[in-house]
Amino acid sequence: MAPFKSGFISIVGRPNVGKSTLFNRLLGDKIAIVAEKPQTTRNRILGIKNVEGGQLIFLDTPGIHQGRSELNQRMVRTAIASGRDADILLFLIEATSPLLEKDQQMIESLRGSSGIPFLVINKIDLVKRKNLLPIMDQYQKLHPFKEIIPLSAMTGDGIDILLDEILKVLPESPPYYPEDMVTDQTERFWVSEIIREKVIHQSYQEIPYSTAVTIEEFKERPEKNLVVIRGTIHVERDSQKKILIGKGGQKLKNIGETARKEAEALLGTKVFLELWVSVEKNWTQNPQALNRLGYLPNLTHSP
Numbered sequence: 001m002a003p004f005k006s007g008f009i010s011i012v013g014r015p016n017v018g019k020s021t022l023f024n025r026l027l028g029d030k031i032a033i034v035a036e037k038p039q040t041t042r043n044r045i046l047g048i049k050n051v052e053g054g055q056l057i058f059l060d061t062p063g064i065h066q067g068r069s070e071l072n073q074r075m076v077r078t079a080i081a082s083g084r085d086a087d088i089l090l091f092l093i094e095a096t097s098p099l100l101e102k103d104q105q106m107i108e109s110l111r112g113s114s115g116i117p118f119l120v121i122n123k124i125d126l127v128k129r130k131n132l133l134p135i136m137d138q139y140q141k142l143h144p145f146k147e148i149i150p151l152s153a154m155t156g157d158g159i160d161i162l163l164d165e166i167l168k169v170l171p172e173s174p175p176y177y178p179e180d181m182v183t184d185q186t187e188r189f190w191v192s193e194i195i196r197e198k199v200i201h202q203s204y205q206e207i208p209y210s211t212a213v214t215i216e217e218f219k220e221r222p223e224k225n226l227v228v229i230r231g232t233i234h235v236e237r238d239s240q241k242k243i244l245i246g247k248g249g250q251k252l253k254n255i256g257e258t259a260r261k262e263a264e265a266l267l268g269t270k271v272f273l274e275l276w277v278s279v280e281k282n283w284t285q286n287p288q289a290l291n292r293l294g295y296l297p298n299l300t301h302s303p
Ligand SMILES: Nc1nc2c(ncn2[C@@H]2O[C@H](COP(=O)(O)OP(=O)(O)OP(=O)(O)O)[C@@H](O)[C@H]2O)c(=O)[nH]1
Pocket: 014, 015, 016, 017, 018, 019, 020, 021, 022, 033, 034, 035, 036, 037, 038, 039, 040, 041, 042, 061, 062, 063, 064, 122, 123, 124, 125, 126, 151, 152, 153, 154, 155
């Protein structure tokens, strides 16, 4: 019998190239939040996939970029730390806008990793096949990638090839996690992410990067098949609070409604969700506020 394989596979890349979409696709489920805008993912997100003869542990990470705020810097440190610990590193780029120089910086920042480097070219559904060859050629010269795999995280085209290649080089090891485990993050965390996603989807134009969500109460009432959740959406300015609440509270109500439905699907129970909006001036710059909101200096856990 072939030996069992298991290991950590980190997905790293610039913001908005499709890391979270790829992560969800690899796991076959919507786990990480996805948005049209950059800097959506803020934490390292872990997802476990069990296949015959192996356990693949994927890490979704924040986009690597040059943002200056303390939050941005913590996000980038998190991404780099997740990459360092990995057995396999998936450097994700997008076929629509390869940016050799910026990607070079990203690859440099992960030079210390012992992970086997793959280049994954995403969004091939948006380009002609013949346009891929020059991209592959350019990046090949940049770094000794073990594999270069073009795919579309959105349509799923090429995913099986990536999974096969990962399994080939994954180290022999017993599984790290029990077979019924999907992620190591708590339900509380996932509910906060669902709320944050709805805020992004429903108010991105007005409030780009400045919302955080905390869960104040998460009370299970099994006798009623109910979970009572109270969450707070933190914004940086009074004007943003006004926008989020909306006319007659309508916007906040819509956010709460859509988040509640998704939380119910996630938890498999009824959910009572109450949301508050609170102004936390300049929290993205303030180390103490960041700690309080759950964005600790190092947002990863080593295996
Ligand atoms: N056409 C197309 N769009 C894609 C593909 N993969 C991702 N997208 C879109 O690209 C946008 C960004 O996707 P995300 O998965 O949130 O990107 P990300 O790299 O996780 O972004 P950050 O977390 O902000 O760093 C979304 O609008 C996705 O729907 C793809 O294969 N094809």
